[in-house]
Amino acid sequence: MVVKLPLYFFIAICIFIAAAAAAPFGVSTMSFEEGYSPLFGDGNLVRSPDDRSVRLLLDQYSGSGFISSDLYWHGFFSAAIQLPSNYTAGIVVAFYASNGDVFEKTHDELDFEFLGNVKGKPWRMQTNVYGNGSTNRGREERYLLPFDPTKETHRYSILWTDETIIFYIDETPIREVRRRVGGDYPMKPMSLYATIWDASNWATSGGKYKVDYRYSPFVSRFSDLVLLGCRSDPIQLPENEQCDDAMAELISSGIDTITSERRQAMLRFRQKYMTYSVCYDTMRYPEGLPDCDIVLSEKIKFRDNGHLRITNTRRRYRRRSRIPVTGGYRRQIDT
Secondary structure, eight states: OOOOOOHHHHHHHHHHHHHHHHSGGGOOOBOHHHHEEEEEOGGGEEEOTTSSEEEEEEOSSOOEEEEESSEEEEEEEEEEEEOOOSOOTTEEEEEEEEOTTTOSSSOOEEEEEEEOOSTTSOOEEEEEEEOTTOTTSOOOEEEOOSSOTTTSOEEEEEEEOSSEEEEEETTEEEEEEEOOTTSOOOOSOBEEEEEEEEOTTTTTGGGTSOOOGGGOOEEEEEEEEEEEEEEEOSSSOOOGGGGHHHHHHHHHHTTTOOOHHHHHHHHHHHHHHEEEEEEEETTTOTTOOTTOOOOHHHHTTBOTEEEBTTOOOOOOEEEOOSOTTTTOOOEEEOO
């Protein structure tokens, strides 16, 4: 006897398989409702019918953003992101962890920031690390991307443990920061954020090129959301046993381990696509920073100001806040 199943059954199976395949490192993704809430610009935050993806829009009236419903003390935080296309000068899209709304003067922060550009020029990306309010000692690194981030989604992930921070693009680690004596390491629970906003005063060529709203709305898409970590009260840290289940899934996935193959992939990425590193900026930090690992094959490619030797454009350093809502800080590298 042949049993005919309804069409929606097969559609549901296909959606389930696609979602499972998209999950990074085999960990579970979630719907927006399961982990996040709107932060600002509600009218410019558009959730998909299945609640598995979110579009953040910037227009002449407002940017937009969302925030995790809980704070986390360590974990793995990830999203597949597609950036706006065409003319995007002055625009910043960010995916980051922060506790600036709780600890205004001693906040911690881990950043992916995507900086828009004029038409025909590529998006640039930077990562940053702040610990205990160390906004005067930013930890920037800046990169080009080996693909067009406007054509399709790519996954950007942050791993934060008690000893190590790793930034990933897809499943390739691009930066590792280890906890060191004398370093500024994030040690307090953080929320996760995603935002798009107008940063015309600094984001592109030091503010030379502004957001042009004739090209609006500017749309960024976030999907395959992952919040895998230890939920925590902002003040009272959880006991170790409270985090065991969440951290067990993280450890079993292997995310917290950089294998020899991944380390080689990280070195290749950095040598080919990194355009600035604070670790090689001896003009800014003559004594160096305690949490930097100096790689000689990298160092010889950079000038004393931390920029690639092949780059001749003069740059200056300024600290800029991302959005007034969160109270976060960063020191930017103007181009």
